[in-house]
Amino acid sequence: MTDNPLYHLDEFPRFDAIRPEHGVPAVRQRIAEAEQTVSAIETACPATWDGRIRALHNATEPVWRAWGIIQHLISVSNSTDWRTVEETLQPEVIVFAMRVVQSRPLYDALQALRDSSEYSGFDSGRKRVVDKSLRAARDSGVGLEGEDKTAFNAIVNELSALSMKFSNNVLDATKAFSLMLHERNEVAGLPPTLLEGCAQAAQTSGEAAATAEKGPWRITLEHAVYGPFMQYAERRDLREKLYRANIIRASDGTTDNTPLVERILELRRKMSQMLGYDNYAQLSLSAKMAGKPEAVYAMIDQIGEVALPKAKKDLADLQAFAESHGFSKGPLMPWDLAYWARLQVETLFGYSPEALRPYFPLEHVLNGLFDLVSKLTGVRFVAADGAAPTWHPDVRFFRVTDDADTTLAWFYLDPYSRPETKRGGAWMNEFQTRERCPDGSLKRPVALMVCNQAVPAGGKPSCMTPGEISTLFHEFGHALQHMLTEIDIPEASGINNIEWDAVEVASQFLENWCLQPDVLRALAHHVETGETLDDDMLGRIHASNTHHAALQTIRQLRFANVDLDLHTKYPSPEFPTIADAERQSAERFAVIAPLPEDRFLCSFAHIFAGGYSAGYYSYMWADVLAADVFAMFEEQGLDNVAEVQRIGRRYTETILAQGGAMHPMDVFKAFRGREPDVHALLKQKGLLEN
Numbered sequence: 001m002t003d004n005p006l007y008h009l010d011e012f013p014r015f016d017a018i019r020p021e022h023g024v025p026a027v028r029q030r031i032a033e034a035e036q037t038v039s040a041i042e043t044a045c046p047a048t049w050d051g052r053i054r055a056l057h058n059a060t061e062p063v064w065r066a067w068g069i070i071q072h073l074i075s076v077s078n079s080t081d082w083r084t085v086e087e088t089l090q091p092e093v094i095v096f097a098m099r100v101v102q103s104r105p106l107y108d109a110l111q112a113l114r115d116s117s118e119y120s121g122f123d124s125g126r127k128r129v130v131d132k133s134l135r136a137a138r139d140s141g142v143g144l145e146g147e148d149k150t151a152f153n154a155i156v157n158e159l160s161a162l163s164m165k166f167s168n169n170v171l172d173a174t175k176a177f178s179l180m181l182h183e184r185n186e187v188a189g190l191p192p193t194l195l196e197g198c199a200q201a202a203q204t205s206g207e208a209a210a211t212a213e214k215g216p217w218r219i220t221l222e223h224a225v226y227g228p229f230m231q232y233a234e235r236r237d238l239r240e241k242l243y244r245a246n247i248i249r250a251s252d253g254t255t256d257n258t259p260l261v262e263r264i265l266e267l268r269r270k271m272s273q274m275l276g277y278d279n280y281a282q283l284s285l286s287a288k289m290a291g292k293p294e295a296v297y298a299m300i301d302q303i304g305e306v307a308l309p310k311a312k313k314d315l316a317d318l319q320a321f322a323e324s325h326g327f328s329k330g331p332l333m334p335w336d337l338a339y340w341a342r343l344q345v346e347t348l349f350g351y352s353p354e355a356l357r358p359y360f361p362l363e364h365v366l367n368g369l370f371d372l373v374s375k376l377t378g379v380r381f382v383a384a385d386g387a388a389p390t391w392h393p394d395v396r397f398f399r400v401t402d403d404a405d406t407t408l409a410w411f412y413l414d415p416y417s418r419p420e421t422k423r424g425g426a427w428m429n430e431f432q433t434r435e436r437c438p439d440g441s442l443k444r445p446v447a448l449m450v451c452n453q454a455v456p457a458g459g460k461p462s463c464m465t466p467g468e469i470s471t472l473f474h475e476f477g478h479a480l481q482h483m484l485t486e487i488d489i490p491e492a493s494g495i496n497n498i499e500w501d502a503v504e505v506a507s508q509f510l511e512n513w514c515l516q517p518d519v520l521r522a523l524a525h526h527v528e529t530g531e532t533l534d535d536d537m538l539g540r541i542h543a544s545n546t547h548h549a550a551l552q553t554i555r556q557l558r559f560a561n562v563d564l565d566l567h568t569k570y571p572s573p574e575f576p577t578i579a580d581a582e583r584q585s586a587e588r589f590a591v592i593a594p595l596p597e598d599r600f601l602c603s604f605a606h607i608f609a610g611g612y613s614a615g616y617y618s619y620m621w622a623d624v625l626a627a628d629v630f631a632m633f634e635e636q637g638l639d640n641v642a643e644v645q646r647i648g649r650r651y652t653e654t655i656l657a658q659g660g661a662m663h664p665m666d667v668f669k670a671f672r673g674r675e676p677d678v679h680a681l682l683k684q685k686g687l688l689e690n
């Protein structure tokens with residue numbers, strides 16, 4: 001074990017040395033050591049912060065750090081070897097996690113701490129850690145005995161294996177489909193970046209001579225290909241083909257998720273009932289800001305009421321637009337929407353997101369993002385490439401400092417797409433959270449951000465569309481909340497201990513900034529000419545931001561609603577089958593009825609393999625809060641530098657600094673001075689006149 005880099009983890013993991021063969025021995029050894037310490041804590045049963053909370057953290061943290069790095073590598077350097085490591089370790093990790101969270105002596109010690117005089121002297125952060133740990137223990141079955149406990153743990157294990165299988169099925173089904181296009185007319189309309197990427201994909205699958213100009217082009221269901229293809233491909237038949245392949249992804253053959261969906265819902269139902277809840281949504285929501293399914297349904301109704309009529313009007317306008325531009329095939333079909341919406345934006349606002357790409361080289365966007373955040377928070381970002389090993393040569397490394405050049409935090413940025421080994425999409429995570437050690441020393445936060453930007457090709461840097469810039473801002477918003485925390489206890493510092501439906505506030509708040517004309521102007525720097533964008537264009541980009549916001553909103557409401565229905569009311573006379581739940585949400589929120597063969601639940605990894613089960617609504621919930629936070633800046637004027645700085649510091653000191661140490665409603669009120677108001681979001685999306 002002496003030379004296992006996954007066992008010996010310093011401030012920065014040695015990614016240059018960590019290999020799959022280190023995974024199993026490192027985690028097993030860490031678990032064995034933790035078991036011993038945990039047993040010792042159980043025997044002593046100390047009802048104090050240091051004896052119970054801190055000691056348990058110190059005992060278990062090495063396990064979670066090593067396991068977290070393995071999961072990270074599976075996301076960014078996927079291989080059969082790493083998958084085998086994960087499959088081998090996952091059951092053992094779960095047994096360990098359950099053993100800790102279900103430990104009766106640890107629970108009793110926690111309860112005694114809760115009733116002690118020490119507790120009454122705690123600040124809100126420590127109180128929350130104790131209270132939430134008690135609830136987590138109860139919701140993890142600490143109160144169950146004998147056969148019940150065995151059955152409960154079997155459910156937890158099976159659920160975890162099912163979610164891993166679900167996710168791998170989606171990945172494999174996505175990889176299994178491709179269209180190799182050979183004729184120029186088949187790719188008519190596609191932007192150069194996409195052609196470049198698809199030609200490269202063709203090369204790696206045997207078409208060694210493929211070029212962006214002459215093809216062939218390999219079209220896949222990867223998000224970064226599917227999205228632009230649906231927006232730009234002129235060949236309606238090919239859009240239809242791709243659309244149909246996408247909606248049945250992972251719904252038959254060896255990657256069929258249909259039985260998994262059924263089983264996952266059944267197990268979640270059983271598990272919540274064993275814990276005394278009526279349904280799984282109650283269990284999920286008891287630990288969230290919303291608290292109860294009713295609060296979420298109320299939000300869905302409130303926003304839906306405003307968005308639905310507007311969405312229907314948006315669709316009618318789009319139909320009229322398409323017809324006036326030569327479309328004569330009857331009502332628009334689902335594979336027409338993105339294409340005609342993009343053309344409509346180009347016509348109404350006079351630009352195409354793809355045509356803007358050369359204005360936004362990643363490096364320049366990054367610098368503009370740093371400048372904006374420095375203005376808001378007062379911190380600075382310094383390139384520190386080489387100061388820590390990375391998992392891929394393209395990964396960047398940065399240091400976050402204050403005015404006096406004191407290091408506050410570090411972060412990695414993994415910018416480019418690697419479809420063979422890297423998960424699609426963008427995300428933020430952490431390797432280290434802030435912690436004040438007993439000797440007074442400070443462990444500083446280490447964050448990571450992953451994007452899937454186009455790989456720089458032909459000597460040109462990677463350039464971004466406004467949508468991709470939003471994604472980058474989003475993830476950076478998360479990373480900031482992790483890095484600028486001022487909480488010293490690791491259980492509540494950074495993004496830890498924040499209610500799931502409040503976590504997206506920091507990310508969506510930052511996203512709100514990026515399409516503001518002044519911000520966008522600073523991000524723009526044409527890759528060849530160095531030009532920025534003029535005021536007219538900036539104004540049009542900003543105005544286009546609310547275009548079709550109602551359609552996007554009801555799409556989110558549809559997903560949130562079906563997720564909640566499946567976890568509250570299925571099965572019932574109202575929803576005898578999963579398909580009924582799907583159909584009813586679609587009838588209410590889809591302006592174009594889904595095709596009968598639509599099986600989107602089979603690839604809805606958010607709720608079946610991610611953490612969003614009975615929690616998909618969280619995006620909208622947090623959006624309400626984030627829009628209201630941003631409105632405070634707007635009320636003073638975004639060009640009022642002094643006010644932006646003043647409110648920015650207040651944001652930094654409340655939402656970013658306090659994070660999980662206060663209830664999200666209290667953090668919000670500390671910033672805003674009142675409770676959140678949904679009107680800020682409706683206004684921001686252009687759903688209300690004023």
Ligand code: ZN
Pocket residue numbers: 474478504507
């Ligand atoms: Zn997010």
